[in-house]
Amino acid sequence: MKKLLPILALLPLLAASNPKDSSLVRNxxxxxxxxxRSYSDLRYLCKQIGGRLSGSPQAEKAVQWAFAELKKxxxxxxxxxxxxxxxxxxxxxxxxxxxxxxxxxxLSICALGNSVGTPEKGLEAEVLEVKTFEExxxxxxxxxxxKIVFFSRPFPNNVLICGQAYGNTVNQRSQGPIEAAQKxxxxxxxxxxxxxxxxEPHTGATNYRDSIPKIPGCAxxxxxxxxxxxxxxxxxxxxxxxxxTCKMLDDVLSYNVVAEMRGSENPNEIILVGGHLxxxxxxxxxxxxxxxxxQSMNALRLLKQEGYxxxxxxxxxxxxxxxxxxxxxxxxxxxxxxxxxxxxxAIETDAGGFMPRHIGFxxxxxxxxxxxxxxxxxxxxxxQNFDANGGGADIGxxxxxxxxxxxxxxxxxxxxDIHHTAADIFEKVNKRELQFGTVVLSGMLYLLSxxxxx
Amino acid sequence: MKKLLPILALLPLLAASNPKDSSLVRNxxxxxxxxxRSYSDLRYLCKQIGGRLSGSPQAEKAVQWAFAELKKxxxxxxxxxxxxxxxxxxxxxxxxxxxxxxxxxxLSICALGNSVGTPEKGLEAEVLEVKTFEExxxxxxxxxxxKIVFFSRPFPNNVLICGQAYGNTVNQRSQGPIEAAQKxxxxxxxxxxxxxxxxEPHTGATNYRDSIPKIPGCAxxxxxxxxxxxxxxxxxxxxxxxxxTCKMLDDVLSYNVVAEMRGSENPNEIILVGGHLxxxxxxxxxxxxxxxxxQSMNALRLLKQEGYxxxxxxxxxxxxxxxxxxxxxxxxxxxxxxxxxxxxxAIETDAGGFMPRHIGFxxxxxxxxxxxxxxxxxxxxxxQNFDANGGGADIGxxxxxxxxxxxxxxxxxxxxDIHHTAADIFEKVNKRELQFGTVVLSGMLYLLSxxxxx
Numbered sequence: 001m002k003k004l005l006p007i008l009a010l011l012p013l014l015a016a017s018n019p020k021d022s023s024l025v026r027n028x029x030x031x032x033x034x035x036x037r038s039y040s041d042l043r044y045l046c047k048q049i050g051g052r053l054s055g056s057p058q059a060e061k062a063v064q065w066a067f068a069e070l071k072k073x074x075x076x077x078x079x080x081x082x083x084x085x086x087x088x089x090x091x092x093x094x095x096x097x098x099x100x101x102x103x104x105x106x107l108s109i110c111a112l113g114n115s116v117g118t119p120e121k122g123l124e125a126e127v128l129e130v131k132t133f134e135e136x137x138x139x140x141x142x143x144x145x146x147k148i149v150f151f152s153r154p155f156p157n158n159v160l161i162c163g164q165a166y167g168n169t170v171n172q173r174s175q176g177p178i179e180a181a182q183k184x185x186x187x188x189x190x191x192x193x194x195x196x197x198x199x200e201p202h203t204g205a206t207n208y209r210d211s212i213p214k215i216p217g218c219a220x221x222x223x224x225x226x227x228x229x230x231x232x233x234x235x236x237x238x239x240x241x242x243x244x245t246c247k248m249l250d251d252v253l254s255y256n257v258v259a260e261m262r263g264s265e266n267p268n269e270i271i272l273v274g275g276h277l278x279x280x281x282x283x284x285x286x287x288x289x290x291x292x293x294x295q296s297m298n299a300l301r302l303l304k305q306e307g308y309x310x311x312x313x314x315x316x317x318x319x320x321x322x323x324x325x326x327x328x329x330x331x332x333x334x335x336x337x338x339x340x341x342x343x344x345x346a347i348e349t350d351a352g353g354f355m356p357r358h359i360g361f362x363x364x365x366x367x368x369x370x371x372x373x374x375x376x377x378x379x380x381x382x383x384q385n386f387d388a389n390g391g392g393a394d395i396g397x398x399x400x401x402x403x404x405x406x407x408x409x410x411x412x413x414x415x416x417d418i419h420h421t422a423a424d425i426f427e428k429v430n431k432r433e434l435q436f437g438t439v440v441l442s443g444m445l446y447l448l449s450x451x452x453x454x
Numbered sequence: 455m456k457k458l459l460p461i462l463a464l465l466p467l468l469a470a471s472n473p474k475d476s477s478l479v480r481n482x483x484x485x486x487x488x489x490x491r492s493y494s495d496l497r498y499l500c501k502q503i504g505g506r507l508s509g510s511p512q513a514e515k516a517v518q519w520a521f522a523e524l525k526k527x528x529x530x531x532x533x534x535x536x537x538x539x540x541x542x543x544x545x546x547x548x549x550x551x552x553x554x555x556x557x558x559x560x561l562s563i564c565a566l567g568n569s570v571g572t573p574e575k576g577l578e579a580e581v582l583e584v585k586t587f588e589e590x591x592x593x594x595x596x597x598x599x600x601k602i603v604f605f606s607r608p609f610p611n612n613v614l615i616c617g618q619a620y621g622n623t624v625n626q627r628s629q630g631p632i633e634a635a636q637k638x639x640x641x642x643x644x645x646x647x648x649x650x651x652x653x654e655p656h657t658g659a660t661n662y663r664d665s666i667p668k669i670p671g672c673a674x675x676x677x678x679x680x681x682x683x684x685x686x687x688x689x690x691x692x693x694x695x696x697x698x699t700c701k702m703l704d705d706v707l708s709y710n711v712v713a714e715m716r717g718s719e720n721p722n723e724i725i726l727v728g729g730h731l732x733x734x735x736x737x738x739x740x741x742x743x744x745x746x747x748x749q750s751m752n753a754l755r756l757l758k759q760e761g762y763x764x765x766x767x768x769x770x771x772x773x774x775x776x777x778x779x780x781x782x783x784x785x786x787x788x789x790x791x792x793x794x795x796x797x798x799x800a801i802e803t804d805a806g807g808f809m810p811r812h813i814g815f816x817x818x819x820x821x822x823x824x825x826x827x828x829x830x831x832x833x834x835x836x837x838q839n840f841d842a843n844g845g846g847a848d849i850g851x852x853x854x855x856x857x858x859x860x861x862x863x864x865x866x867x868x869x870x871d872i873h874h875t876a877a878d879i880f881e882k883v884n885k886r887e888l889q890f891g892t893v894v895l896s897g898m899l900y901l902l903s904x905x906x907x908x
Binding site for chain 1: 483484487488611612614616649809833834835838839865867868871884885886887890
């Protein structure tokens with residue numbers, strides 16, 4: 001018998017999908033593809049509202065729109081969670097030039113989110129290129145002092161998952177100004193976070209520390225980053241001038257938007273699906289994360305329209321301020337704790353409106369065999385596999401309340417081509433790919449509502 | 455023991471990938487992503503050569519380019535297979551108007567491939583809209599005679615696989631002019647074969663039968679197809695005028711391009727990977743099927759560069775004339791038979807340069823369990839599963855020689871948005887997605903070379 005144990009351990013792999021479940025998910029698919037609103041909702045959010053950075057009038061408009069739309073759906077409850085959020089504004093269109101002798105070469109830049117501005121007339125200094133913090137830290141302070149540090153480490157090409165390339169390089173953006181200022185630099189240029197070679201600068205949040213001078217930071221397009229490296233390589237001394245008038249204003253009141261279908265059997269066990277309603281200001285926040293918002297809204301809506309009565313409580317949550325503060329996610333978890341709510345599982349959609357691929361869980365890989373039948377049930381809609389890469393930004397703070405975090409991971413090869421750029425617009429989202437995401441998320445809500453976590 | 459049989463039957467599922475195999479495939483991946491040429495080859499094919507319909511100077515240029523490039527790679531043999539192909543030319547830009555009373559509404563059309571032209575001054579008649587051949591056949595001949603038949607059956611939305619939607623509707627394009635002419639119609643309009651709602655007409659081959667009058671056929675964009683249906687619904691009698699000067703010229707000599715790495719152990723067992731070098735004239739043939747051509751070339755090239763010595767004979771084949779005649783595929787199979795060649799397996803890539811998804815075999819579904827370790831080995835590069843949907847157009851004629859046909863199926867949700875249109879251009883192909891396809895195909899060549907079919 002002992003020898004058979006490894007074989008018997010495989011038995012859950014055999015678990016066939018329940019026909020009732022596959023038929024319900026098929027109904028969700030038919031409903032979304034025949035009369036679903038994911039795509040038209042996204043069009044509204046992108047074209048009638050547009051980029052909606054925390055604290056902006058557009059963010060406020062998005063909150064009111066989502067609240068009103070969800071109200072119309074007749075869910076058990078729809079409410080707003082007040083939260084104070086940072087209010088950063090970009091100001092004038094940013095400008096930059098590289099200067100070599102008498103030659104001026106225009107560079108395509110944009111300010112990093114949360115960055116301070118330059119002096120009104122711009123900032124000019126010699127550029128110092130480095131690839132890593134280690135390289136910068138090893139330099140004598142007098143080599144860095146008074147200069148503009150150019151962090152130029154590119155996305156590695158040979159990674160399977162683009163998010164890993166991002167993880168490998170994004171500290172240049174998020175911590176670059178702190179590291180550079182510690183060495184006496186007066187400004188920072190960061191190579192845009194993307195595999196693409198083009199003229200789009202990619203914004204994104206940067207951070208400061210109170211004890212360290214706040215120096216302005218901007219992102220430079222990959223084409224111009226390559227150009228600047230070349231100029232430095234060929235000429236030695238290259239000066240850069242750049243100007244940005246961005247600034248941080250006082251915090252303002254904003255909201256998370258929550259819609260709920262109450263559970264009939266275990267109402268105290270909450271299953272959440274959500275994305276973030278705020279977006280960067282330079283594009284329309286289509287893939288990041290308008291897609292996740294309309295998918296979350298419509299995942300719940302499909303179940304309501306289907307007449308499904310959930311066993312556990314289901315919530316769609318549109319978080320505010322993921323991009324430059326995470327105040328909405330923190331507030332949500334704070335309120336959950338204060339209200340003694342038990343979130344069994346939370347699904348976050350913040351990786352674009354592309355075809356579904358992977359669903360990650362904060363569970364050990366060897367426990368995922370128990371979900372083979374769910375995997376199989378969702379495979380026709382694009383789910384390749386469940387894996388142990390769970391997590392998420394807005395849902396992150398729920399983790400220490402015992403919540404299993406579920407990351408929804410659509411195919412991510414193109415995401416960073418448009419991430420945080422002016423090119424993140426409605427037209428870049430494919431209707432059917434977006435809809436498949438809605439169906440998968442709706443299916444996950446249904447399965448978690450019916451069966452909980454195993 | 456009897457009860458254990460179903461469990462023991464699962465044992466192949468456990469087959470772990472051979473570490474030597476996964477390490478070789480990982481090397482192919484690193485090689486393609488660090489220094490691979492798939493993307494630059496595609497740029498050349500699209501931008502320096504462009505659309506390359508059989509018989510055109512561009513098709514000839516593409517043959518010469520591919521032959522020269524493969525020659526440089528130092529494969530064991532590179533050769534051309536002469537084949538006579540049809541030579542259809544589009545002529546002037548097509549024009550069409552719907553006429554309601556004194557109103558003229560411009561319609562976006564293009565001639566169907568192989569279609570005859572209209573009279574020099576165009577063709578005008580009342581339009582008769584039908585959704586199916588059954589509907590058309592049920593009409594009395596006098597209702598159809600002298601009219602332009604408008605086939606308007608749309609892609610169904612609620613299909614999982616877009617190729618099924620195409621299969622469900624494409625007879626309107628391929629057989630519409632025959633069906634309509636049999637009822638005495640004088641021209642045909644066909645709703646474009648796509649889920650997308652836009653202004654692009656989608657060309658594609660149509661057919662005639664010698665005994666039936668050849669009447670001109672054109673595709674109309676989906677937006678204008680909807681508009682035309684609306685006009686007919688609102689007004690009853692709508693006339694359409696259209697003009698196209700396309701025509702079929704005499705057949706011309708062209709070529710398939712073949713590159714070969716000879717097998718060291720079983721040289722008489724051939725494994726083929728291929729796509730079609732010809733494309734429609736209106737775009738650049740980027741996804742259809744420039745992608746498949748450069749992936750096939752580079753799948754073989756990566757193995758050569760890796761220093762791999764194949765056990766079985768490997769061939770990359772670029773077929774001519776898939777789009778409007780299939781003469782290249784037929785010639786290839788004819789020569790294979792004449793030369794007593796044994797093709798163990800043939801892989802066809804003709805579904806776009808998107809992320810890998812499925813690999814289909816002309817094998818029974820229940821025999822695919824034997825390949826679980828290959829599936830697992832290719833999963834990191836995007837392969838969701840192997841299935842029984844094997845087949846292909848150019849490799850099709852090999853089937854009755856006992857060859858297993860393998861269809862390479864990248865994610866297909868966007869393919870028909872640009873299929874056979876002016877929008878099928880290089881810029882629509884994502885570099886990394888294209889490269890993953892090359893890696894998967896190269897990996898498949900390697901596995902089939904090492905292990906044959908199980």
